[in-house]
Amino acid sequence: MPRPANDVRAFEPHATDADLDDLRTRLAAARLPEAETVHGVASGPRRWEQGVPLADLVEVVNYWRTGYKWRAFEERLNRIGQFRTTIDDLGIHFLHRRSARSDATPLILTHGWPGSVVEFVDVVNELADPKDSGAPAFHVVVPSLPGFGYSDKPATTGWGTEKIAAAWVELMGRLGYSTFVAHGGDWGGVITTVLGGRFPTHVLGIHTTFAEAPPGLTTDGLTAAERRWTEETRDFWRHRAAYAKQQATRPQTIGYSLVDSPVGLLAWILDKFAEWTDTEDSPFETIHRDTILDDVTLYWLTRTGASAARIYYESHESLDPELRVDVPTAITKYPRDIDKCPRPWAQERYRQIVRWRSPGAGGHFPSLEVPEYFVKDLQAGLAAVLAASR
Template sequence: MNRLPTDVHPFEEHATDADLADLRARLAAARLPEPETVHGAGPGRRWDQGVPLADLVELVGYWRSGYDWRAFESRLDQLGQFRTTVDGLGIHFLHRRSSRADATPLVLTHGWPGSVAELAHVVDELADPRRADAPAFHVVVPSLPGFGYSDKPAATGWGTERIAAAWVELMGRLGYREFLAHGGDWGGNITTVLAGRFPERVLGIHTTFAAAPPGLTTDGLTETERRWAEETREFYAGPRGAYAKQQAARPQTIGYSLVDSPVGLLAWILDKFAEWSDTDDSPFETISRDRVLDDVTLYWLTRSGASAGRIYAESHGALDPDLRVDVPAAITMYPRDVEKCPRPWAEERYRKIVRWREPAAGGHFPSLEVPEQFVEDLQDGLAAVLAARR
């Protein structure tokens, strides 16, 4: 297990000084619109039309003169970066083996607008936990096709089903015949497909995403569960879900702006960190500027604004309504996430839920918003999954 397979290669990528100078020059030359026109300036209302000008100007200034991309590059190198080709596509991934003999393989899958930057800072604690009673994991964090340092698909077909099959191949290539899986957002969707399609390989899952089969009634749901169902319906039916429709229908069109303008890319992604996090007025109440800029800068340097958005064109609304998950599942619904599934509905798809949690705090990005709580919940959830298999 200590020797790499011949088709897995160590990977390092360091941006050139010229690339970073170009980024700073583009930030300095950015043309900005006038301030937003909103009703009132109280907490939350400032964002009614999107990212407020003052907030963006301040963050652009920090990105240009205070942010240290080299520190994040070093962090990725310390964790261990690799590349391999699966199904004809180059896949980048982090791989951190635990020092514990009882460690279980675990694949963590990010979503959009995330990346491996969303999970890199929790890998060490998952591999070698400080809690003596916590499970340990051999952690694998792939970059989705079209994201980060993975290749950009040159043709259609790289939807969630194909990605899940690629993850099975990847884990097997690393020597992990059986493994656990976790994900949120698109990563939760892919984790669901992994568990449903490959139960002989997936020991169990933890997810912050649960998608019920369509057509279920609200009869018998609690008041809170009914509110969840209505909020989720409104999110996708109304203007707040427009980003998903745009990327599903016209990822190439929005992609030109995201690849050509760092300020445009920052605003597009920052808007989601703000709206989907458990905060009152700014995502930076719980998420550091550096964490957001790690993610955005990775998108910028890899020119992946368009290619990452294409996952919506490939898979938006495409989860098989008949797919069922029969391996043990631990599910966590964070209170300020944008899509929350009532447990009775989740049980129609995930038929062996061994642990269900509804924390008091956290939104769509719990690994960034409440990292210690996220790690503990993931550890305890997967411990329950493993216990259910004994």
């Protein structure tokens, strides 16, 4: 029997002691390879050029086993408010924090890979009830993508970014939000673009850190800095995106390692936090070790290493080249992000860019790396969007 459209249920997951004990046992019994052959070089990016250095991994594994506290993160999630609903026969998990302000606007925040709702846990309260009374307030909804975290794992193909965006519209409607604004980066940025392009009657406007231009544009007329952006982005996709090719073509194969080995999962994810953050030697320069372990442990306990990887199989390079976004759009490009689209290119898809920012610091995970700036920028960007939508 199908569930009613208003079927939204409170949800408070608790990992079993047996699962946490099993994690510690597996970490203690881990078989590790020898050190990388660039072992011993001075600190800096070259130390990571073969992947996560052995010494760094050993240190994090030992802390994960003996010092890290998962229960503290569970409590933080529950304080925000967790819920589940079923859309198209798939259970969707989400955080929901209503603002106390009567002028608050509904906002959906969408994470990417290898992120999760962890990306937004520390910024939800300030977005909902900002300390600055002049800043906009939001009713904040943070869903877990299908196959991620406490959302169900799709049992069939078809859950790509277009279907996810449609599900987000349904989700917001069930919460009483017929119109809303949206933000996302990484896969969340693609989904946010689809929301703005496909559902303009529901989406007042968008803010994104990931703007994807239509294919086939030339560098003619770009500034020297914009050309560097395109060269850096091209270099990333040509030489440093093996993870994406693997997950887009053989997610099941890598999935066995990600679900069976906590050390394998940690290394797979930590490598991306290291390479994609605005740091010189280690992601822990800007992101607390516990935060990264919150993210990795969520993947581990929910056994979602394979199912999360499948978003690449479903949607890699699949954004409709003809899709155009006519709702007001704010875009922020952080300097150490992996994919930076010049504004002249972005304007070919996003027809009403009302705010564009290129800050001096930050990478692929700005809500974790520079959370204070991220919140203020998101507030300002969405304020511009809302002003333009009136």
